[in-house]
Amino acid sequence: MAKVEITVNGVKQSREVEDRTLLVDVLRDGLGLTGTHIGCDTSQCGCCTVHMNGLAVKSCTVLAAQANGADIVTIEGMAKNGQLHPIQQAFTECHGLQCGFCTPGMIMAVAGLLKDNPHPTDEEIYHGLEGNLCRCTGYINIVKAVKRSAELLGGKGH
């Protein structure tokens, strides 16, 4: 068994888990944070994207034990005081989703992208979201939502 102490959305958490437990399973089953989705479970789709120490990672491809000591932010940590995060606001305004299954991972990936590059071009958005699949939208409105996010964030990136 592995002892995993992580900070999730600003709250310290501690769990005893099997060594083979994945980070996404600790978040969903251990902490009840089911906003982080499991789509493909094979590191392709990006639905399970969360931030680990400030970087976007696929939580289905990180062992919980590897995350020991890390600072994790999930989709549940994005809205503050009942106010949607600007990226969530932009996805709403631009209708950057249909079924919504990929959206939590998409938003976490966009947050990572905009931190590195607060004003991405279309090409840079395609490249930056290569790790996230959406089976509904054809990505058109997602790209619009990223550009709107950049505007709402006013060049700060996050």
Added chain:
Amino acid sequence: MYTFSYVKAKSLQHAGELLAANEEAKLLAGGMTLIPTLKARLARPTHVVDVGDLPELAGIEVKGDKLVVGAGVRHRDVATSDVVRKAIPALSELANVIGDPQVRNRGTIGGSVANNDPAADYPAAVLGLGATVMTGKREIAADDFFQGMFATALAADEIIVRVAFPIPKRAAYCKFPHPASGYAMAGVFVAETAQGVRVAVTGAGPGVFRWREAEAALGKSMNAAALEKLAVDAGSLNEDFHATREYRANLVAVMAKRAVAKIAGK
């Protein structure tokens, strides 16, 4: 996943001891290959030894005429490092097209090189630049290191510590990525080095290889036209449901010409 014991190595020496004491132990760095492999039950290690955060495997620096990259350095850090961009821009460009951002945030150069996936990008740079793979025990020239599909010169308990890349005069990498996985269907690294031109091909064959005829032709004239009449032997290439070997042979020629055109612009 089958069960295993996860052990976070305290030092390089500790990791080496764990590997030596447990025949079925596996090293874990970024985990971008190992974890999917474990999930698919394609591997059954008794111990997973985490070396991902070892300070001994960190760091990027120029030492004399070489760029030295720690084995634990993540793709993101190679892609964004000013030191790499200045010394070997082609290497930072290559790191920036590996997988996707989430993969680049975790995956390491040492892991990629040790795994030697026949479609991985880094082996093309290591072989194309004639780099040296430095382990805890010895230094291995790229030409001796890669030994075909997922095979390397590494002993079971040997750990890559750094990779030293001689800084070339000019270099470029072009790949045709598989549209779903991002893995190279064909990737060609062309480098003009002090010892001559080197051309390394990944993705197309059972392992990374040098395209010697192209090297000879480009040695005379670094120009895409020099490759016009050359072709790799399709018989030695991979064939699968993604592409026939003839298609891959064509891709190699096209990617090589694009890389040369990119070099000519540098």
